[in-house]
Amino acid sequence: MTAVLHTERLTKRYGHRPALTDVDLDIPPGRVVGLVGPNGAGKSTLLGLAGGLITPTSGTITVLGNRPAANAAHLARVGFVAQNTPVYPGLSVRDHLRLGARLNRSWDQRLAERRIAQVGLDPGQKAGRLSGGQHAQLALTIAVAKRPELLILDEPVAALDPLARNQFLRNLMEFIGELEVTVVLSSHLISDLEQVCDHLVLLSASRVQLAGEVDALLAEHHRLRAARGDLDDLPAEVEVITAEHRAGESTVVVRRAGTAPIPGGAHRIESVGLEELILAYLTRAADASVAYQPTTRPMEAQR
């Protein structure tokens, strides 16, 4: 199956600052991919590279079998909603749909009008007068009405209130079903991603820390509880992601390769949820970056 998004050692630096380092990814078609990571992890950079807004420093990226934004026909196959997708303030919602129809050969006017009505946007309203949430809904409508094969959404729900967010995600799921589109969606709201994503990419400090199908990742990870010290000698196939020690008990999140047996020392083996899994990897990445931080004490004070 040809990957919708394929990268090999994809790297982007701004000056000396790495935004993305040696990223190898394969996103199969039909997935809804949640892209997560702390501020500055490289999420927007990855999405910008996929949308052809920026170019790599090294490595390669292909989108739908071609380089990003290769030509007009290729651009038409990708819908992109950035964090602050521009609209024309002086044009009405209806004008934006007209413009979309003129610029996109595969434009679906009925889909666009239905969506505008569903989310309660007034077609006569000037885009410059829309709220942040309404603005996001208009940008998404334009992106889906192109009937893209790949829909890239950079924190689309950040500006929405909880009710609008819920409505946005329900709408999105409806459209995903109808359009048979692959979606890559970045968000800090893990509970939202949990509702819609079947694939996960976790970035931290410019690198991919975890990637794969959500169900497979959840099946590979476990929470072990044991008396403190009983989990000190885990076999090599059982990788410790995070460990917490409290009141004589250790709680450890582990990744088990294949069918390697869980060690006998654990008195409880529990499954983990997506939020716990993501937090475990983010904690590990944050701990690693603290461990490698050079001391910030001035030389004078150290003497």
Ligand SMILES: Nc1ncnc2c1ncn2[C@@H]1O[C@H](COP(=O)(O)OP(=O)(O)OP(=O)(O)O)[C@@H](O)[C@H]1O
């Ligand atoms: N145009 C730019 N010029 C210089 N540095 C940049 C530029 N864009 C991003 N960066 C840097 O690249 C790194 C990754 O930024 P990016 O915006 O991709 O992160 P992010 O994961 O999307 O963050 P957030 O969750 O805050 O939106 C950061 O260190 C950021 O400061």
